[in-house]
Amino acid sequence: MVRARIALLSNPKSTGNVAQLPRIRAYCAEHPDIFHYEVERVEQIGEALKTIALVNSAMLVINGGDGTVQAALTELYNGGHFGTTPPPVAVLPNGKTNLIALDLGAHGDLIESLEHLVRLAQGDLSQHLVARELIALRWGAAGGKPVIGMFLGGAGLADTMLYCRHKIYPLGLPNGVSHVLAAIALMVRHLSGLKMSFLPPAPSHLSVSVRRDGELTGRFALLLVTTLEKLLLTSDYGGPTNGRLKLLAVEQRPFLLLRAFTASLFGKLGRTKMAGVHLEGADEISIEGEASDVILDGETFRAEIGQPIRLTTAPPLSFVRLAA
Secondary structure, three states: OOOOOEEEEEOOOOOOHHHHHHHHHHHHHOOOOEEEEEOOOHHHHHHHHHHHHHHOOOEEEEEOOHHHHHHHHHHHHHHOOOOOOOOOEEEOOOOOOOHHHHHOOOOOOHHHHHHHHHHHHOOOOHHHEEEEEEEEEEOOOOOOOOEEEOEEEEHHHHHHHHHHHHHHHHHOOOHHHHHHHHHHHHHHHHHHOOOOOOOOOOOOOEEEEEOOOEEEEEOEEEEEEEOOOEEEOOEEOOOOOOOOEEEEEEEOOOOHHHHHHHHHHOOOEOOEOOOOEEEEEEOEEEEEEOOEEEEEOOEEEEEEOOEOEEEEEEEEEEEEOOOO
């Protein structure tokens, strides 16, 4: 089979593709060096990557939201379709949140980003590649294949993400407006203590064990674990550098979340110690709670008493950074 410079994996049901996929298809039709594979369900991604491996492309581009990226990374890790040398991965700006795409400098128009990647694939890619550690999530029966991702939200953060998904997104508002409304609802719920159906629920009790640093126990307004460079909005991670999993936990205290959010905006989060705010670097994290949900790149998992969710690092993968 003739080598295509780029293999493009698209999820037509991703939010951004509802309107943009016809443009993507038209662009690919004019560029025979792009091998375009579309899936209707995430369960088809394994077969898609098995076929894409035969193309021997210089780059794998994922056109979908964070959930599509997570499913593709999981299959890359568990499927072994590319042997020990999978191609570098690029992510087009798509979906509702685009956290992974944003971390890699992908934003704006889909076609412009794809054109940029086509130009990069025609030359030396090495100067545009960055290694990213990955999160391996295991839960339930021991020994199961891990789910692979890059950003996990738990406690009040997961509750708010689910609240946004089920209560705000159906309103049809722009993504930015939806996220602002969800953040305001979280702040109102946290500061007022009100228990109303139109607000996110109160976070349940959660126990977080961080290998090296003991255990955090309590109710958290926010819990996240990531391997991305960005933790919150424009704030770079300023916490401990030991360990490859970056953890941020904010206890549920009056005004503490607002203080942490403000510190994040000014790039001060983690630079100075703040009581009730925990930033850790770890190789292994265990999360156990009272039927508490966590979300890894769009997919929801439930931490139960006696059935913890275990997070470790997976071997790094090469990604294509669009911005310097």
